[in-house]
Amino acid sequence: MLHTIIQISLLAVSISMVGLIYRVIVGPTTPDRVVALDALGVNLIAIIALVSMVQHSKSFLEVILLIGILAFIGTVAFSKFLEKGAIIEHDRDH
Amino acid sequence: MTLLHWAIISPFLAAILVPLLYKKLRSIHTGWFVLILPAVLFLYFFQFLKITAEGKTIKETVEWMPSFGINFTAYVDGLSLLFALLITGIGSLVVLYSIYYLSKEKEQLHNFYVYLLLFMGAMLGVVLSDNLIVLYMFWEFTSISSFLLIGYWYHRERSRYGAQKSMLITVFGGLSMLGGFLLLYLMSGTFSIRELAAMSDVLITEPLFLAALILVLLGAFTKSAQFPFHIWLPDAMEAPTPVSAYLHSATMVKAGIYLVARMSPVFAESGVWLWLVASFGIFTLFWGSFNAVKHTDLKAVLAYSTISQLGLIMSLLGIGAAALHYEHLDENIYGVATMAAVFHLINHATFKGSLFMVVGIIDHETGTRDIRKLGGLMNFMPITFTVAVIGAFSMAGLPPFNGFLSKEMFFTGMIRVLEMDIFNLETWGILFPVLAWVGSVFTFIYSMIVVFKPFTGKHQPEKLDKTPHEAPLGMLISPVILASLVIVFGFFPNILTATMIEPAVTAITQFNVKDSHIYFWHGFTPELFMTLGVILFGVLLYTQLPKWKGIYNTIPERLTLNSFYDNGLAKGERGAYNLTRSYMTGFIRSYLVYIFTFLVGILAVTLIVKDAFTVDTSDLASIGVYEILIALVMVVSAVAILFAKSRLTSIIALGAVGYSVALFFVLFRAPDLALTQLVIETVSVALFLLCFYHLPPLSRHEERMSFKLGNALIAIGVGVVVTLITIASYSTKLSSSISQYYIENVYEEAAGKNMVNVILVDFRGFDTLFEICVLAIAALGIFAMIKLRMTRRREE
Numbered sequence: 001m002l003h004t005i006i007q008i009s010l011l012a013v014s015i016s017m018v019g020l021i022y023r024v025i026v027g028p029t030t031p032d033r034v035v036a037l038d039a040l041g042v043n044l045i046a047i048i049a050l051v052s053m054v055q056h057s058k059s060f061l062e063v064i065l066l067i068g069i070l071a072f073i074g075t076v077a078f079s080k081f082l083e084k085g086a087i088i089e090h091d092r093d094h
Numbered sequence: 095m096t097l098l099h100w101a102i103i104s105p106f107l108a109a110i111l112v113p114l115l116y117k118k119l120r121s122i123h124t125g126w127f128v129l130i131l132p133a134v135l136f137l138y139f140f141q142f143l144k145i146t147a148e149g150k151t152i153k154e155t156v157e158w159m160p161s162f163g164i165n166f167t168a169y170v171d172g173l174s175l176l177f178a179l180l181i182t183g184i185g186s187l188v189v190l191y192s193i194y195y196l197s198k199e200k201e202q203l204h205n206f207y208v209y210l211l212l213f214m215g216a217m218l219g220v221v222l223s224d225n226l227i228v229l230y231m232f233w234e235f236t237s238i239s240s241f242l243l244i245g246y247w248y249h250r251e252r253s254r255y256g257a258q259k260s261m262l263i264t265v266f267g268g269l270s271m272l273g274g275f276l277l278l279y280l281m282s283g284t285f286s287i288r289e290l291a292a293m294s295d296v297l298i299t300e301p302l303f304l305a306a307l308i309l310v311l312l313g314a315f316t317k318s319a320q321f322p323f324h325i326w327l328p329d330a331m332e333a334p335t336p337v338s339a340y341l342h343s344a345t346m347v348k349a350g351i352y353l354v355a356r357m358s359p360v361f362a363e364s365g366v367w368l369w370l371v372a373s374f375g376i377f378t379l380f381w382g383s384f385n386a387v388k389h390t391d392l393k394a395v396l397a398y399s400t401i402s403q404l405g406l407i408m409s410l411l412g413i414g415a416a417a418l419h420y421e422h423l424d425e426n427i428y429g430v431a432t433m434a435a436v437f438h439l440i441n442h443a444t445f446k447g448s449l450f451m452v453v454g455i456i457d458h459e460t461g462t463r464d465i466r467k468l469g470g471l472m473n474f475m476p477i478t479f480t481v482a483v484i485g486a487f488s489m490a491g492l493p494p495f496n497g498f499l500s501k502e503m504f505f506t507g508m509i510r511v512l513e514m515d516i517f518n519l520e521t522w523g524i525l526f527p528v529l530a531w532v533g534s535v536f537t538f539i540y541s542m543i544v545v546f547k548p549f550t551g552k553h554q555p556e557k558l559d560k561t562p563h564e565a566p567l568g569m570l571i572s573p574v575i576l577a578s579l580v581i582v583f584g585f586f587p588n589i590l591t592a593t594m595i596e597p598a599v600t601a602i603t604q605f606n607v608k609d610s611h612i613y614f615w616h617g618f619t620p621e622l623f624m625t626l627g628v629i630l631f632g633v634l635l636y637t638q639l640p641k642w643k644g645i646y647n648t649i650p651e652r653l654t655l656n657s658f659y660d661n662g663l664a665k666g667e668r669g670a671y672n673l674t675r676s677y678m679t680g681f682i683r684s685y686l687v688y689i690f691t692f693l694v695g696i697l698a699v700t701l702i703v704k705d706a707f708t709v710d711t712s713d714l715a716s717i718g719v720y721e722i723l724i725a726l727v728m729v730v731s732a733v734a735i736l737f738a739k740s741r742l743t744s745i746i747a748l749g750a751v752g753y754s755v756a757l758f759f760v761l762f763r764a765p766d767l768a769l770t771q772l773v774i775e776t777v778s779v780a781l782f783l784l785c786f787y788h789l790p791p792l793s794r795h796e797e798r799m800s801f802k803l804g805n806a807l808i809a810i811g812v813g814v815v816v817t818l819i820t821i822a823s824y825s826t827k828l829s830s831s832i833s834q835y836y837i838e839n840v841y842e843e844a845a846g847k848n849m850v851n852v853i854l855v856d857f858r859g860f861d862t863l864f865e866i867c868v869l870a871i872a873a874l875g876i877f878a879m880i881k882l883r884m885t886r887r888r889e890e
Contacts, residue, residue, distance in 0.1 A: 014723050021727060024746055025734050033746055044753060048760050048768075051720070059765040063756075066769055070776045081783060 003054075010050050017043045034078040041071030096154045098168045101138055102222055105131060105215030109208045116204035124203040125193035132185035132214060139178045146172045146597040153224065153288075162227075163285050169224035172597020176436065177221035177345075177352055179594075180443050184344045185214050187572035191451055192336035194569040195458060206246060206334070213239035217345050221352055226275040226285040233271065233313075236346050237264045243341060244333040256329035259659070263316050263326045271313025271353075277306035278360070291359035291604070298363045307361050310353070311370055318350025320408060321378040324401045325655050331393040335454030338393060343400050343446035351404065351439065354411050355602045362415035372412025372511075372526070378405025380529045383536035387543065387639075388646040392453045392463040395540055396446070399489065402537060403442045406504060409526070410435035413507050416514055417603055427510050429603060434503030436598045440590065441488065441496040441583065448576035449485040449544060452478055455569055456548055461559035465543065470553030475564050477574070479549045484577040488584070490541035490632070491534060491625060496583040498625070505530065505621040531624055538632030539639070687808060694811040697819060707818055710825035720761055728754040741789060749779040766850045 020043065023036040045067050052060040108131050116124045145152065152170040159165070170178075189210070196203060216239055219232030238261075245257030279285055281300045282293055290297070297303055314320075319327040330342050341347070354371055361367040382402030389395045414432030455478050456471065457463045472479045484495060491501030508530040511523040555561065564570075583590060599605075635642070677688070701707050731750040738744040752775030759768035836849055836857065846852040854862050 010720065014720075017727070021730065021750065024750065025730075025743065030742065033742075037746065037749070040750075040753070044757065047757065051760055055763060057763065057765075059763070060760055060768065063760060063765060063768045063772065066772055070772055074776055074780070077780060078783075 006050050006053055010047065010054075013043050013046050013050070017047075030082060034075060034082070037078070038071055038075040041067055041074070045071075095156055096168070097138075098152070098154050098170070098222070099156055099166060101135055102168060102218045103215060104135065105211040105218065109211040109215070112207045112211065113204040116207075123193050123198045124207055125189055125196070128207045128211065129186060129189045129193070131211070132182045132189060135218075136179065136182035136186055139175060139182055142170055142175050142178075143593050146170065146175050147593050149597065149600065158228070163279070163283075164227045165225055166228055167224040167286065168222050169288065170222065171601040172594065172599070173352070173355055173436075173601035174221045176440070176594050176598045177348070178218060180348075180440070181214060181217045181221065181345050184340060184443060184447050184576075187447065187575060188336045188340040191339070191454070191569060191572040192334070194566055195336055195454055196334065206243075209239050209242040209246070210337070210340070213243065213341065213346070217349065220349055224287050226278065226287065226290075229287075230268070230272050230275060233317075233349065234265070234268050236317075236349060237261065237268055240264070240330075240341055240346055243337045244330045246334055246337065247332070250332065252329075253332040256326070256332040260326040260330045262663075263323055267313040267316025267323065270309045270316075274306045274309030274311075274313065277302045277309065281306070287356060287360070294360050294363050297360065303364070304366060307364060307367055308370075310357055310361070311367075314350035314353040314357075315374060316350070317353070318347050318404050318408065319378075319401045320350070320374050320405060321381050321401075322655050324378060324382065325659055327401055328389075328394050328397040331391075331397050335393070335450060335457065338396075339447050339450035339454065342397065343450055344443040347400060347404055348407075348439065348443070351407050351411070351435075354408060355435070355598075358411065358415055358602050359604050362418045365419075368412050368415045368419075370412070371415065372409050375405045375407070375409030375412055376508075376526055376529045376533075378402065379409060380405075380533040380536075383533045383540065386540040387536055388643075390465050392456065392465060392544065392548065393450075395465075395544055396449055396453060399537070399540055399544075400442075400446060402533060403438070403446065403489075406530075406533075407435050407438055407442070409530075410438065410504060410507050411602070413511055413526075414603065416511075417605065427513070428507070429599065429605065430503060431507030431510070432599050432602050433595060434500055434507050436595050436602070437496075437503060437587070437590070438500035440594065441500050441580070444576050444579045444583065445485040445488040445495075445497060448481055448573040448580065449489070451569075451573040451576070452482045452485065453544075455565040455573070458569070459560065459563060459565055462557075465547040467554060467557040468548040469551035470549070472549040473553075475549075477570055478565060479545075481570075481573045481577040482545045482549060484580050485573075486541040486545035488580045489544075490538045491628065494584050495580050496587065497580075499584065499587050501534065502621045502625065505534075505624045506619075509620055527624075531628065534624075534628045535631045535635065538628050539636050542632070542636045543639075687804070690808050690812055694808065694815050697815045698811075701815070701818060701822070706826075707822045708825045709821060713824075713827075718761075721758075724754050724757050724761065741786065745779060745782045745786070748782070749775060752779070764850075766848070 017040060020036045020040045024033050024040070027033040027036060045064050048060050048064050048067070052058070108128070112124060112128065115127050119127075142152070152168075154168045156166040156168075189207075192206070192210075196206060213236060216232045216235030220229055220236060223229040223232060241257050241261040244260055245253050247253045275285070278290060278297070281297055281302055282290055284290060316323040327342060327347065331338055333341070358367075379402050382398045382400075382405055386395050386398030386402060389398065410431045414428055414435060417428035417432065453463060455475070456468065459475070460468065460471070462468065488495035488497035491497045505527070508527040511526040514523055677684070728751055731747045731754065734747040735744050735751070738747060752771065756768045756771040756775065759765075759771055836853060840846055840849045840852050844852045844856045846856065
């Protein structure tokens with residue numbers, strides 16, 4: 001029962017990922033792509049959680065946390081980049 | 095180290111002292127110090143005459159590289175002693191002559207005498223070495239020092255050209271010779287000439303024998319200026335005249351003769367040796383004498399004359415080798431050829447040395463060597479004229495000088511070729527006496543040119559820069575000594591036979607030669623009539639010279655050997671330049687194309703030739719849906735990278751590939767890898783974005799279709815080949831994995847449960863150390879690249 005549900009969930013997440021990748025590739029503006037990428041990261045978290053259930057393993061929980069952090073940092077960095085053209089400003093040095 | 099070894103290397107040691115003496119004692123001509131050494135060496139070698147005349151030899155060995163069979167073995171027999179005496183004897187005379195020839199104030203004497211001493215030591219080493227490698231070493235020393243001496247006046251363009259030409263040709267031959275020596279070593283296991291000669295009947299059956307023979311002969315022919323390698327010698331005449339007299343008449347050009355004579359016991363069993371040596375020699379004799387007549391520069395005439403005389407000696411050595419093939423003859427009639435070769439060798443050194451010095455005197459006292467400007471010098475320079483007459487008449491082969499005797503013996507040797515019935519010589523053999531005779535006629539003509547054109551006829555003071563007068567006494571000593579030797583050897587040739595010629599002939603032919611005599615008068619033999627014919631036709635042709643000189647213009651300039659050499663050099667240079675420029679485009683993409691094409695080619699050929707491609711499906715795991723899905727995502731992203739219009743799309747697609755890989759790591763149960771991959775991918779995508787604004791836009795529209803197609807082909811090729819190899823290597827596992835050991839011992843041995851980390855820091859911690867190193871270097875490198883801006887700072 002659980003197994004079937006996991007399979008179905010995985011399929012659903014995969015389909016949503018394909019849709020997001022379509023948006024990443026086609027996405028008319030860069031912010032579209034960035035948002036899609038962020039969502040992709042979240043979907044990745046879901047997939048990894050599901051896969052660790054399939055594999056009966058606790059080893060991948062760190063990966064989930066890491067993706068969460070990275071997706072956040074990445075999206076923030078992208079946004080800053082799109083806003084200001086640079087990720088790390090060095091105005092303060094001067 | 096025995097005294098003999100010290101004698102060989104003493105010129106090198108003296109060469110070190112020369113610049114010191116030159117600097118400290120400016121008031122005395124440096125040549126006077128140098129003169130002591132060859133004179134002492136001459137006396138030292140002179141005492142060996144007693145030993146070799148009794149048929150004994152001396153062999154002294156100093157170990158140099160015994161594990162390679164390379165030892166400094168000095169070996170004295172008749173042949174090497176003869177050469178050693180020539181080198182030191184004429185060396186002393188040349189040094190004496192050079193003291194008066196080269197000005198103390200104007201010339202860089204220290205250079206000259208260092209080079210000359212280097213050369214003398216090298217020549218002594220060549221003739222006294224029994225070890226082939228040591229002989230080769232000294233041989234190249236002669237090439238190098240000769241190069242330096244020819245280019246002595248290095249500010250002149252012709253000197254540099256001549257030095258380069260002689261260097262290229264003689265070093266080419268030297269390297270061939272080294273190849274021949276190595277082949278001999280491969281066949282016999284020894285570098286010793288004595289031991290090689292002892293096993294010559296075994297060597298001839300070896301498959302490499304012929305190659306060794308030809309390579310060694312290439313060395314001898316280039317050094318001794320045999321056809322077609324003679325072209326460097328006339329250009330080497332740009333050297334100072336003492337150098338020409340010493341190197342290019344008496345010693346270095348005879349190194350090839352020495353080599354042929356020395357290697358005769360090793361190679362002469364073969365008919366090819368006889369054929370090659372004799373035919374190249376006789377043709378060189380003819381060609382050299384024929385071309386000598388054409389020239390108007392006295393030194394050029396003498397250069398071609400040297401070529402021709404070397405050919406004469408070479409051909410005699412070739413014919414002399416026939417003696418080995420007729421051991422059944424009671425009275426071996428071919429021994430006379432070898433004897434004539436040795437005799438003429440001595441004679442040539444005497445008369446040619448004196449003639450060069452005569453030309454040097456003319457040049458020194460009148461300012462020119464061109465026979466069209468010279469004339470009537472007899473009244474100004476009676477002594478020089480006398481020496482010239484003696485030298486030139488001896489060269490022409492006129493009685494009562496020594497050249498007459500060796501020329502008669504030469505004709506005897508050539509006529510006896512007709513009696514040979516081996517190697518098809520019964521049909522072609524007739525060419526030998528014919529070419530010898532024609533060559534002798536031309537020899538007669540140019541000898542007359544050398545002596546009569548400058549000294550007789552009308553004096554033309556308006557064409558000369560200086561008023562001619564007799565040379566200083568010191569300059570005349572050497573040529574006069576040589577000229578008197580010409581006469582002494584002419585009248586009393588038998589003082590040479592027992593002391594020098596017989597031991598040398600014994601060394602060359604390995605027959606014990608005893609009690610031979612050289613006579614003026616043989617009776618009415620064919621040789622006598624040939625000599626009479628030479629004189630008759632020579633006089634006739636010499637007097638009619640202006641009428642037939644036109645035949646030299648029939649050969650167009652572009653068909654001469656010199657233009658072949660020049661064109662070959664220029665074309666080779668241009669060809670190499672064009673070749674390099676055609677593939678060194680300066681574009682990295684071209685080099686990548688070469689690298690990948692080579693990779694694909696070599697791997698595909700190996701796969702096909704070795705028949706290595708196998709597919710084994712027994713060991714495969716089943717494929718799940720997730721793997722297919724992620725693989726699809728990866729393929730789509732990869733294709734997107736290839737066809738993306740903007741760089742940003744490419745970067746994002748690249749990130750997608752990286753994250754898919756991380757997902758694969760999850761699927762294949764590699765949590766540590768997945769963690770690292772995620773972080774690294776994020777960082778590198780961030781780095782790409784960091785560079786984004788500074789990168790130029792993608793410029794795919796510029797590229798031509800053919801270029802794209804070629805790239806696509808190579809890319810597909812690489813992909814296919816690597817895939818095939820992966821499949822093949824997965825299918826052919828030769829041994830089982832060692833990971834079982836890690837699984838069993840990860841906790842017992844290393845106290846850890848995370849096996850990946852235990853391998854990284856415990857089982858194989860060394861790799862980790864150096865990867866840390868790599869990261870440190872990368873970080874420092876980036877820091878340095880950003881902070882260190884030398885060029886911009888300089889601009890500011």
